[in-house]
Amino acid sequence: MTRPTSNAAPPRRALDQTDERLRQSEGVAGALASFVRSMRAGDVGALPVIIGLVVICAIFQSLNSVFLSSGNLVNLTLDSCAVGIISLGIVCVLLVGEIDLSVGSVSGFSAAVVAVLFVRHGWNWILACVVACAIAVAIGLLFGVLLTRFGMPSFVSSLAGLLAFLGLQLAILGDQGSVNLPFDSTLVGFAQLDFVPAWLSYLLAGLAALAVFLAGYETRLRRRKANLSARSINALIVRSLALLVGLEAFFWYLNRSRGVGWMVVFFVALVLLLNYGITRTKWGRSLLAVGGNVEAARRSGINVRNIYLSAFMLCSLLACVGGILAAGRLASANLSSGTGDVNLNAIAAAVIGGTSLFGGRGSAFSALLGTLVIASIASGLTLLNLDSSYRFVITGLVLAVAVAIDSLARKSRASHGRA
Amino acid sequence: MDTMPQVSPTNRKTALLSMRGVTKTFGAVNALTDIDLDVEAGEVVAIVGDNGAGKSTLVKVLAGVHQPDAGTITFDGSPVQIPDPSAAIHLGVATVFQDLALCENLSVVDNLFLGREISPMRLDETGMEVKAWELLQQLSARIPTVRIAIASLSGGQRQTVAIARSLLGDPKIIVLDEPTAALGVAQTAEVLDLIERLRERGLGVVMVSHNMEDVRAVADRIIVLRLGRNNGEFDAVSVTSEDVVAAITGATDNVVTRRRDRVAGSREDAPAGHVVPTEESTDKGEVR
Ligand SMILES: Nc1ncnc2c1ncn2[C@@H]1O[C@H](COP(=O)(O)OP(=O)(O)OP(=O)(O)O)[C@@H](O)[C@H]1O
Numbered sequence: 001m002t003r004p005t006s007n008a009a010p011p012r013r014a015l016d017q018t019d020e021r022l023r024q025s026e027g028v029a030g031a032l033a034s035f036v037r038s039m040r041a042g043d044v045g046a047l048p049v050i051i052g053l054v055v056i057c058a059i060f061q062s063l064n065s066v067f068l069s070s071g072n073l074v075n076l077t078l079d080s081c082a083v084g085i086i087s088l089g090i091v092c093v094l095l096v097g098e099i100d101l102s103v104g105s106v107s108g109f110s111a112a113v114v115a116v117l118f119v120r121h122g123w124n125w126i127l128a129c130v131v132a133c134a135i136a137v138a139i140g141l142l143f144g145v146l147l148t149r150f151g152m153p154s155f156v157s158s159l160a161g162l163l164a165f166l167g168l169q170l171a172i173l174g175d176q177g178s179v180n181l182p183f184d185s186t187l188v189g190f191a192q193l194d195f196v197p198a199w200l201s202y203l204l205a206g207l208a209a210l211a212v213f214l215a216g217y218e219t220r221l222r223r224r225k226a227n228l229s230a231r232s233i234n235a236l237i238v239r240s241l242a243l244l245v246g247l248e249a250f251f252w253y254l255n256r257s258r259g260v261g262w263m264v265v266f267f268v269a270l271v272l273l274l275n276y277g278i279t280r281t282k283w284g285r286s287l288l289a290v291g292g293n294v295e296a297a298r299r300s301g302i303n304v305r306n307i308y309l310s311a312f313m314l315c316s317l318l319a320c321v322g323g324i325l326a327a328g329r330l331a332s333a334n335l336s337s338g339t340g341d342v343n344l345n346a347i348a349a350a351v352i353g354g355t356s357l358f359g360g361r362g363s364a365f366s367a368l369l370g371t372l373v374i375a376s377i378a379s380g381l382t383l384l385n386l387d388s389s390y391r392f393v394i395t396g397l398v399l400a401v402a403v404a405i406d407s408l409a410r411k412s413r414a415s416h417g418r419a
Numbered sequence: 420m421d422t423m424p425q426v427s428p429t430n431r432k433t434a435l436l437s438m439r440g441v442t443k444t445f446g447a448v449n450a451l452t453d454i455d456l457d458v459e460a461g462e463v464v465a466i467v468g469d470n471g472a473g474k475s476t477l478v479k480v481l482a483g484v485h486q487p488d489a490g491t492i493t494f495d496g497s498p499v500q501i502p503d504p505s506a507a508i509h510l511g512v513a514t515v516f517q518d519l520a521l522c523e524n525l526s527v528v529d530n531l532f533l534g535r536e537i538s539p540m541r542l543d544e545t546g547m548e549v550k551a552w553e554l555l556q557q558l559s560a561r562i563p564t565v566r567i568a569i570a571s572l573s574g575g576q577r578q579t580v581a582i583a584r585s586l587l588g589d590p591k592i593i594v595l596d597e598p599t600a601a602l603g604v605a606q607t608a609e610v611l612d613l614i615e616r617l618r619e620r621g622l623g624v625v626m627v628s629h630n631m632e633d634v635r636a637v638a639d640r641i642i643v644l645r646l647g648r649n650n651g652e653f654d655a656v657s658v659t660s661e662d663v664v665a666a667i668t669g670a671t672d673n674v675v676t677r678r679r680d681r682v683a684g685s686r687e688d689a690p691a692g693h694v695v696p697t698e699e700s701t702d703k704g705e706v707r
């Protein structure tokens with residue numbers, strides 16, 4: 001249904017640059033300028049959490065110089081993975097404007113299921129994990145059905161789930177209350193002992209940077225071909241190079257100690273996968289639409305029920321995976337697996353990382369960044385020999401700041417006309 | 420010039436869509452009672468009526484948002500159920516809702532293609548953006564960039580986006596609930612022009628409007644709803660505005676006719692383009 005119109009684009013202007021009110025931004029400087037503009041308008045994205053991370057690192061480093069040592073950073077990255085993966089699931093439910101308060105219990109329960117089947121009953125560990133994952137998906141399905149069929153707020157149903165699955169965890173662990181995983185098992189190896197060989201880590205970093213460049217270049221070609229404005233080639237090169245140098249330097253630093261854990265690679269791979277799902281698939285678009293305006297999503301023909309179900313199922317599944325890895329890292333599943341602050345840390349991480357509590361806004365990377373913040377605080381306070389009471393207080397304060405930033409950014413977006 | 424596939428020239432007597440005895444109640448309120456409606460291919464049907472007359476409810480029944488309590492809907496000769504919005508879209512009924520139903524947190528392109536993205540597993544952002552620009556230029560939209568969130572757009576810009584969205588896909592019937600309410604002069608003209616073109620392509624158009632000038636400019640038939648019932652059907656070319664207004668308000672004595680009587684005999688005394696609602700017919704019976 002194209003037809004020539006009087007205001008068709010003048011030949012030299014890109015199709016999306018025809019409106020004279022649009023500010024032109026070209027090249028690296030232009031990219032920077034438009035970044036500053038969107039920041040002012042409350043499109044803060046990942047900036048506050050990155051600044052926060054730098055500040056936290058600076059403070060702890062000045063208090064104890066071990067904090068930024070290779071050895072501690074390796075520990076820190078390994079500590080981040082389990083909670084980070086759980087937090088990825090939280091991002092999914094927050095995107096549709098719901099919440100799952102049971103992720104901690106589900107993670108502990110899953111760890112117990114795997115440990116009991118694997119150690120006490122001598123099952124194959126993979127089979128044990130598959131069973132645990134299947135149970136977790138069923139749990140997510142239950143929350144989803146309670147919401148979509150009976151209109152039960154996820155806040156309430158998952159709060160009930162928190163208690164119920166904690167009870168089940170205690171029940172299946174039995175009187176001993178703890179199951180130790182053998183150190184020579186694949187699970188413990190993966191979560192504690194296996195590291196990427198140094199050469200491979202450098203190769204991976206190089207490939208990542210190359211992939212970013214090629215993806216950007218391909219987009220640029222396609223957009224140019226379609227007569228749309230595209231990111232300048234220089235900005236693209238600067239971006240990829242920055243990523244390359246940053247990653248290589250970070251890996252080099254970690255490799256001075258034990259290196260990059262396979263579990264860390266797994267976590268980052270999950271982040272990238274979920275990021276692809278959210279930003280580049282119809283499913284991800286539907287998540288954002290449901291979180292933004294359910295009724296509009298429904299009227300667009302989106303199967304809202306399935307979207308809710310998928311978000312809850314994915315959340316519980318990721319909680320299960322996180323729980324299993326946490327058990328591997330401790331080499332045991334016990335009464336305290338998944339209890340205490342696991343739940344709130346996972347939720348706090350997603351929010352600190354910039355995923356909105358109000359739904360329809362957020363990113364998989366927020367789980368990564370938010371978890372790094374929380375793990376840094378925990379690690380720094382442990383180094384200072386402060387007990388967990390301080391950790392709770394400080395994590396609570398950081399969460400409060402993050403939510404305040406979220407609310408402020410929302411206000412600013414409203415006044416600048418960006419939802 | 421139009422590259423859109425032409426609907427085969429249909430016999431003007433067979434209705435593409437017909438509703439018989441459609442009834443819808445909300446609690447104690449009868450929003451629609453025994454509504455009949457026919458839309459032929461290549462025909463523009465205007466639905467007019469006071470606030471609360473049931474126009475939007477009728478539109479939502481067509482769009483699969485509300486289920487009728489009674490009555491039948493026939494589409495293309497066969498009886499159909501429209502249990503949800505995706506069923507309506509599947510049938511080929513595209514709807515522009517009065518409240519637009521856009522996601523404010525998503526961009527213009529995202530909204531245009533919501534629910535029918537190109538290549539679902541690897542979104543074709545470039546293809547969608549190009550198509551979005553084509554559609555918007557066709558409507559003379561004044562939208563600076565399609566990568567901007569809907570929240571940043573003005574009311575009229577949003578309405579244009581909602582109309583553009585209904586043109587995507589391959590609809591057989593387009594239902595527009597007050598499509599020009601927020602539009603500027605040029606954009607209104609463009610939308611009316613678009614409705615003409617849709618008719619020429621053989622699509623059925625259902626248009627709800629309070630603006631009699633718009634209705635008379637493009638409609639073939641005018642259907643009047645009053646308090647949730649059919650209250651007259653007029654040929655848009657021959658009917659006088661007074662007759663329509665009388666059917667809308669259910670009385671020959673109202674503000675508009677009184678005023679006309681006052682100025683009777685003087686120059687041109689056509690009633691105002693906008694229908695003036697009377698208090699008695701505005702029913703606000705939300706029970707639940
Ligand atoms: N979801 C709902 N729940 C309860 N009552 C409703 C609902 N939707 C509409 N109604 C009632 O149905 C009646 C018709 O409403 P409708 O929105 O169809 O009016 P309308 O003709 O579109 O009016 P307007 O010109 O103001 O848009 C009103 O009395 C309204 O209160």
Ligand SMILES: [Mg+2]
Pocket residue numbers: 474475476517596
């Ligand atoms: Mg209405």
